[in-house]
Amino acid sequence: MQWKHASFPSPRKFKVQASAGKIMCTVFWDAEDVLLIGYVPYKVAVTGIYHTDLLQKFHVAIKQKVPRKVDQGTAILA
Numbered sequence: 001m002q003w004k005h006a007s008f009p010s011p012r013k014f015k016v017q018a019s020a021g022k023i024m025c026t027v028f029w030d031a032e033d034v035l036l037i038g039y040v041p042y043k044v045a046v047t048g049i050y051h052t053d054l055l056q057k058f059h060v061a062i063k064q065k066v067p068r069k070v071d072q073g074t075a076i077l078a
Contacts, residue, residue, distance in 0.1 A: 026040075036058050
């Protein structure tokens with residue numbers, strides 16, 4: 001219940017809709033380009049196994065997109 005002045009109209013109630021859902025993505029980039037974008041599937045827990053798979057995909061992506069950095073021994077901060 002809400003208190004209001006007698007001359008003011010009652011407050012409107014808006015329709016509540018369910019959220020479209022949340023999505024999480026992980027982006028790996030360097031100074032020149034985006035190297036990998038990883039999206040977490042809906043209702044999937046982010047665990048160590050997920051991170052391991054994502055880092056393996058990143059390792060493959062960096063070898064394909066920027067092989068000179070892998071050859072030079074560039075450090076990857078994760």
